[in-house]
Amino acid sequence: MRRILLLAPLLLFTVGCGVVQSPEDEATDAAREVARKAGERLYGQRPRTAEEVGRSASDLDGVEVLRVTGTSTHEGDGVDLVLRTSGSASDGWLAPEEVAVQRCFAVRVSPKSEWREDPRDVDCPDGPALAFAPPPEPPRLPYEELHAKLPRVPKGGRADEAEVRRTLAALDLDPAIRTEVKADGGRVGVLLWVKGNGYDAQDCLLARVSPGDTSVWVPSQIQRMPGEGGCTVGNALDPVPPPH
Numbered sequence: 001m002r003r004i005l006l007l008a009p010l011l012l013f014t015v016g017c018g019v020v021q022s023p024e025d026e027a028t029d030a031a032r033e034v035a036r037k038a039g040e041r042l043y044g045q046r047p048r049t050a051e052e053v054g055r056s057a058s059d060l061d062g063v064e065v066l067r068v069t070g071t072s073t074h075e076g077d078g079v080d081l082v083l084r085t086s087g088s089a090s091d092g093w094l095a096p097e098e099v100a101v102q103r104c105f106a107v108r109v110s111p112k113s114e115w116r117e118d119p120r121d122v123d124c125p126d127g128p129a130l131a132f133a134p135p136p137e138p139p140r141l142p143y144e145e146l147h148a149k150l151p152r153v154p155k156g157g158r159a160d161e162a163e164v165r166r167t168l169a170a171l172d173l174d175p176a177i178r179t180e181v182k183a184d185g186g187r188v189g190v191l192l193w194v195k196g197n198g199y200d201a202q203d204c205l206l207a208r209v210s211p212g213d214t215s216v217w218v219p220s221q222i223q224r225m226p227g228e229g230g231c232t233v234g235n236a237l238d239p240v241p242p243p244h
Contacts, residue, residue, distance in 0.1 A: 030087030064129035078110025139174035189236035204231035
């Protein structure tokens, strides 16, 4: 009778709570959650190459990239990653011990992917995690050099567009830096810019040579976002007021 009474609470616990997961299953679920959060961080509509996606994934805490397939997020089925993550859980009540596991999951990055899409369980490929070279640094826009070299025009004079163009040519700019020059009413506007990805803030530098004033500046980040018009030679001649 005593043995039956001792078993009764355990039976009630099992019936009321359903099947209790093993510590290894709990640890696997924890590893899967790391992969799911990685998929959330990688989710987006911006076109990226497979290398860019793999590099971004490898920078996430607790994530190793073992395989990358596909060319870019917007070609074919997108980019598939095999990620290795870790999870842990406690085993035992009186003297709990930690159970740790490593598991692999497949995550797809594509405009067709769903938000918080569950990663697929896969076997871990042989071999070490992939290493990715750091992204190439964009060329530095020559703020100090431009400010020092642009001509100064006295009040009552007129800025010379040809002289401004000669100044830009003498700077020996990186080929990735593009320039635009426009004259208007005795003033000359200058735009130096680097091609962006169409989603993030663009790198650009504005200058204006006017009688009595030569200015060089970088528009605010919000003005450099796509569609905001901050990185235009027109904005160099007639600057848009900063957002409030």
